[in-house]
Amino acid sequence: MQGRPFYRMLKSQRESTSVAELAHIFAGYQSGDVLKDVSLRMCAGEVTALAGPNGAGKSTLIRVLTGTLLARTGLVRCNKTETSLVPQEIALYPWLTARENCVAFSMMDGASRRDAGIGASNALDMAGCTQVTDTRVSRLSGGYRRRVNIAVALMSSPKLMILDEPTAGLDADAKRVVQDVMRRVRDAGCAILVVTHDFDVVEHLADRIIVLAGGRILRDESPGDLMDTIFAGQRPVELLLQDAANEHQAAFLVAHGAVCYGPTRWVVLQKRNYTDVGPLSDAMAEAGLRIVEMRVREPNLSDAYTLLVKAEA
Structure with missing residues (x-):
């Protein structure tokens, strides 16, 4: 962060349409490949939903996109320094406030305290957390904790944000608020990959849905096209x-x-x-x-x- 408002930084990213691309990748572990001939592309201002049964390879795909696992073969075009992950389990320091968490994580990435403070204000505003800026995370509801976690992910001005089951365990009202936050991030020009089995999120937010099973992509199309394909x-x-x-x-x-x-x-x-x-x-x-x-x-x-x-x- 260099002190510029976060939303302006993201809007400028719309000039580059494709922010991440995988082409014919095979990736896995010593026991063998988990992902088999996977190709996909994610674009700025687009929400892509990823769904699949347990063992489909979703976690492995996230690791490839975040750079924590190298593909064995194939093309990976995704800058890990421009990719943020919001994990399913809340990853915050409970004894720190919402603002302090944002500042702490940003400074760990090398930002100065001044720039981290400016970035925290912008990120918390975009995540709808201005009312709890100075509240300890341990005292926040599950919905607010999720939103603060998103704010932390925004601190690096990502071009790609990956959210793993962002509405899991939330009540209906909290889910709607989290979806609103995701819309704001999308509208600011960030590409979003949301791993979810909450099809309400997919129906209301996703431009595309990727269905992964057995390490292969079964479908990569709009939710409407998937419905037409299956039901005809x-x-x-x-x-x-x-x-x-x-x-x-x-x-x-x-x-x-x-x-x-x-x-x-x-x-x-x-x-x-x-x-x-x-x-x-x-x-x-x-x-x-x-x-x-x-x-x-x-x-x-x-x-x-x-x-x-x-x-x-």
Whole structure:
């Protein structure tokens, strides 16, 4: 920081569209590659959501982008000094105030106390923390702690900010405020990568969603395009069974395009006549499946993600 207002510094970054790029990277550990032929690009003023099941490679991807893990092969174009990470676990000194945390982390990066103080005021303002500037972190709510953590990440004037499950554990009001903060950061020209399974965040904020599974990218497209790709005019029909399906019944359900959401909960896509589930019900009865409830519902992004990932499992 050189004393310039933070938001002006970020606005100037819009001139450079692409801020991070991975091309055909393979990366992992001694046990083998976790990421396999991964390519992606993130641009200034754009929010990219990253979703995937446990073990998909999300943490490894974050490590590559932040420079803490080198890719074995492929191109990585991402300046780690211009990348900030907001981890899922709050990373603050609880005995320091919000301002003191910002100043401390900035000085660790080499800023003078004066520049760190100016930067702290700008960052806390952007994160919506002006009311708690001089409050110890230990006395703050979970929502405020998350916002202070974002303010700390803003201190380095990042071109790319990575947020790992930023709304986890927050109530509805706190989630909305955190989303507002992310919008302000995006509108200031920062590229945002948000790792999340909160599809409300994805629907309201994300320009693109990347679905990662087994170390490979299954989809990289807008949330709307993902919905169109998965559903193609179909509607999900939710089946609630009286008993868990046996092996034969499960095979029957899968053969009919059903996806298991739980021992007694399955979802199948109905192509036409969304409200006419009679033929589907008859087919299930012939297989010996006792259906407690069957309902047609509007598709949503969470369904699209689940159907995609489970189909690839």
